[in-house]
Amino acid sequence: MQDLHGHALSGASAQALDAFEIALRELRCLSGDPLGHAEAAVAAAPEFTMAHALRAWLFLVGTDAGAVPLAREALAQARALPADAREARHLAAIGHWCAGRWRLAARTLEDLSLEHPHDLLALQLGQQLDFFTGDQRLLRDRIARALPAWSPDMPGYHALLGMYAFGLEENGDFHNAERYGRRAIELEPRDAWAQHAVVHVLEMQGRRDDGIRWMTGQAGWKQCGLLAVHNWWHLALHYLGLDDVDAALQLLDGPIDGHRPTLALELIDVSALLWRLRLRGVDVGERWVSVAERWSACAGHGWYAFNDLHAAMAFACAGRADLLEQLDATQRAAQTRADDNAGFLLAVGRAATEAVIAHVAGDHRRTVERLRDLRSHARAFGGSDAQRDLLDQTLIHSARASGQPALARGLEAERSLLARQRAGARPAVALQPAMH
Template sequence: MKDAVGQALTGANAQALDLLEQGLHQFRCLNGDPLASAEAALAAAPELVMGQVLKAWLLLLSTEAPALAPARAALADAQALPHNAREALHLRAIEALCKGRWHEAGRVLEDLSCDYPLDALALQAGQQIDFFTGDARMLRDRMARVLPDWSAALPGWHAVLGMYAFGLEENGDYRHAEQLGREAVALQPQDAWAQHAVAHVMEMQGRRREGMAWMRDNAGWQQGSFLGVHNWWHLALYHLAEGEHEEVLALYDGPINGPHSTIVLELVDASALLWRLQLAGVDVGARWATLAERWAPHAASANYAFNDMHAAMAFACAGREDLVGELRAAQALALRSADDNAAFLREVGQPATEAVLAFTAGQYRRAGELLRPLRSHAHRFGGSHAQRDLLDQTLIRAASAGGDAALARALLSERRALAEQRAAQH
């Protein structure tokens, strides 16, 4: 049996195929519950290898430590089944990521896409890995390589356009990124990743009022999207840059934090927004305390360095020294590992975390000393340009508060020049 683009599937039947395609579509749009669809497909066909593959990717790409055990179980179940060459490459990549080898997993998926360019799941998982490892070039080029094999006649074309749009944006090709992102949303209004790619373009170019309209006028991403919190966060950034702090707080208290999510990637957005508000001089009240409580179960995870830094913000600002201690101990242990996260921590994550803690403690000179060396390679612990801008904003504030007026002035001049350069590309 074959999938919607003609790729062979092992262990499929008609019912399972429909459910698998549903789950893949949901994942491409970041909408609905693709994990439930994968489970339903496996219930219909227990030997469906790609059902286990989809399940494993969904778990692993959450970056949450508790997801590792069920992901490993899905991998073991799939490895015990007959599988074809394409499925075997997925399993190799999943096994690498289960062992914390992010770069190896991305490289296996790169090879998979060379041989099977119509495998949209491999492209999507690969781009997410590129994002988590900060590989901007591959964010773009992973998609560019397969474009000749794709067309509007194939299901998933909108997702390929949206992913390529994001890769282009992260490489500074704003005009082309916006064009493709808009085209993808026009084809599939629920494509939250494509919506997000255009939001990034407008953030980078300072087109805040346009960005507000883009996010508010297109409702497809606002219902049932598991990228919804992140996209609301982008809307909040536009309002924050315009000094509309009450609107930002309303967004935080509403769609960003109102559901009291315990999903780590959504906790990251909440921390990042409160931190930016504080940098702008806004009193956020007791919000840090409640956020720290939801971060607490992850204090000892040290599963992904980028997450740790955002957890540290909540713990430090809430005065939770106990949780700060847990996080530091977990990072120290993780640094002794042989996996890629040890490098993420060593190169960026641990000094960035310590800078956050120093800044919160009023040790502005120390925060600046820790942050300055990171600027040229901060991408190595993942995130987008928009997310990592928090480090630059913190450095500017640390320089100013620490009495280094010359450095603060130089950094602000640099920032204005870059903003003008980006805006000129519109």
């Protein structure tokens, strides 16, 4: 059996292949129930190697430590089955990620994609790993390498455009990012990643009205899926940018947190929005309490520092000293391990976590001290520019609160100029001709 792009599939049957292709299609759009269809493929053909591999990928991509044992189990089942060289690369990459070697997993998929540029699963999971590890350049270039091998009539072409759009956006090419992202949505309106790439452009350029129109005018991304909460979060950011706190709170209590999510990727958005409201002085009542409880398992995992940061916000704001103490011990132990999260913590995660805890405690000088040290390399623990902007916002708030007005003014000046440049505005002061 072969998939839609001509790749051999060891152990597949016709019925299993149908379910597998549906799972891949839904994963490309980040909608529907790809895991359910992957499990249907396994049930239809228990010796279908890539169906087991897909289950493992889906357990890992949410960055929830609690799902890693499930990924390892699916990987063990796949390793007991026949696999060709391409499939074996998938299994090797999954094994690296299960062992905490995020970057080696990304490199394994990078090499796979160079030989098999039509393997959309490898491209998509590879870009997700680039995102999680903060490899900003490869977010774009991994996809750029494959693009020449594709044509618009090939299945899944929209996903390639959407992925490239996001890579362009994270590298500051906003014009082309928007162009590729909008084209992807024309081809497949349910492509939530392409939708996400365009809303990132509009966020970074401060185009608030455009952002609201883009999100409210498209219906495809609102279906239940892996990225729906995050896209609602982006809409909330546009309302906050217009100082419409009520609209942001309505989204928070509705599609963002109304269903009480427990997935780390969704809890990140809840914490991040609540924190931004907190920086504005908005009273969010007891909302932090429930969020902290749902983050509680993270305190003992030490799996991914970016998640730890957002869990720490909830623990500190909810007054959960017990969970903060557990998280501290977990991070100290995680820093000694021989995996990539140790590097994420040492480079950014530990200092960022200490900064938000100090902020809640009112120790704003400590917050400033920790955040100033990591601004230039904050991408090293993952996330997007829009997500990491929370660190700059916190730094400015603490600079003001700690009696450092000169620093606050300087940070605000650089922020304002960068915003104008991103939006394509002219500088506020005339530029002097260069000296020769």
